[in-house]
Amino acid sequence: MSDKIRIAIHGAAGRMGQRLIALGSVDPALQIVAALEHAGSSVLGKDAGEHAGIGKLGVPFTAELKEHVDAVIDFSTPEGAMHIVKFCAERRIPLVEATTGLSTDQREEILEAAQETAIVQSPSMSLAVNVAMKLVGEAARALKNVPSGVDVEVVERHHRFKEDAPSGTALKFGQIVADEMGQTEQRHGRHGQTGQRPRQEIGYHALRTGDNVGEHQIVFGLMGETLEVYVRGHTRDSYAYGALAAAKFVATKSAGMYTMADVLGL
Numbered sequence: 001m002s003d004k005i006r007i008a009i010h011g012a013a014g015r016m017g018q019r020l021i022a023l024g025s026v027d028p029a030l031q032i033v034a035a036l037e038h039a040g041s042s043v044l045g046k047d048a049g050e051h052a053g054i055g056k057l058g059v060p061f062t063a064e065l066k067e068h069v070d071a072v073i074d075f076s077t078p079e080g081a082m083h084i085v086k087f088c089a090e091r092r093i094p095l096v097e098a099t100t101g102l103s104t105d106q107r108e109e110i111l112e113a114a115q116e117t118a119i120v121q122s123p124s125m126s127l128a129v130n131v132a133m134k135l136v137g138e139a140a141r142a143l144k145n146v147p148s149g150v151d152v153e154v155v156e157r158h159h160r161f162k163e164d165a166p167s168g169t170a171l172k173f174g175q176i177v178a179d180e181m182g183q184t185e186q187r188h189g190r191h192g193q194t195g196q197r198p199r200q201e202i203g204y205h206a207l208r209t210g211d212n213v214g215e216h217q218i219v220f221g222l223m224g225e226t227l228e229v230y231v232r233g234h235t236r237d238s239y240a241y242g243a244l245a246a247a248k249f250v251a252t253k254s255a256g257m258y259t260m261a262d263v264l265g266l
């Protein structure tokens with residue numbers, strides 16, 4: 001019996017799924033044993049390695065997980081995510097949950113599932129983004145009492161295929177700021193006779209252009225100067241490597257909710 005960590009990828013035919021198949025299959029600590037897709041997918045039965053452009057892997061796309069696995073990684077859709085969260089919670093299978101665009105209720109359900117199994121959840125598995133989250137928290141803490149006020153806006157850029165806006169990462173950056181500075185409102189874009197900017201809001205601006213794999217710019221605007229934290233992905237592999245590290249981390253953990261800061265030791 002191999003001592004490799006056995007993983008399944010959910011949403012395995014997608015943009016992220018393909019990179020996880022490609023990178024996971026050459027990681028000596030891991031074995032990809034299942035490539036999961038939804039029951040209506042046109043790829044069912046096809047080889048996941050061939051679909052990912054790495055040649056035959058011997059792992060066909062399936063709609064149901066039958067194999068024993070040590071962890072599942074989910075990059076799919078909110079509906080897909082809720083399906084696999086329930087599945088993993090019922091069977092106590094550790095889960096890496098990366099899908100964004102989740103509703104408040106769905107996030108609540110994931111928290112409840114973490115009472116049954118170990119879950120690493122983050123809107124970004126990237127090392128640079130998670131370090132940027134620390135920096136943004138630090139900046140918000142340092143600036144929260146500036147007497148003339150600080151305006152915070154989050155600008156994010158992603159590819160034209162992205163289905164949710166603003167990105168889960170942008171919302172997380174905003175949450176980190178609000179937890180420190182106390183803003184109570186979200187403003188999504190501006191148009192027309194908006195009036196002066198209220199203090200208590202965080203502005204979000206979502207650009208969708210070309211094949212951009214993800215950029216986030218957190219702007220702290222003061223009177224007389226501006227501080228910006230900017231983090232830019234060059235390739236989806238930055239998210240995929242983080243998710244594979246999270247799978248190794250979560251595979252041996254007991255039930256609970258974990259973050260990428262836990263995985264990365266930040």
Ligand SMILES: NC(=O)C1=CN([C@@H]2O[C@H](COP(=O)(O)OP(=O)(O)OC[C@H]3O[C@@H](n4cnc5c(N)ncnc54)[C@H](OP(=O)(O)O)[C@@H]3O)[C@@H](O)[C@H]2O)C=CC1
Nearest residue numbers: 011013014015016038075076080098099100123124125239
């Ligand atoms: N946390 C992070 O670091 C990152 C998170 N993401 C998030 O991951 C998610 C996926 O992104 P991306 O790979 O670009 O998207 P894609 O649309 O390329 O991939 C999603 C895949 O999931 C499949 N799918 C759809 N519904 C279900 C279902 N019910 N069950 C199982 N699979 C399903 C899709 O199939 P079909 O095409 O047939 O619908 C597709 O193959 C998004 O929410 C994105 O925001 C992305 C990058 C990084």
Ligand SMILES: O=C(O)C1=N[C@H](C(=O)O)C[C@H](O)C1
Nearest residue numbers: 100123124162167168169214
């Ligand atoms: O859809 C994407 O591509 C990405 N989605 C995540 C998000 O919504 O924050 C993470 C990353 O920026 C790429």
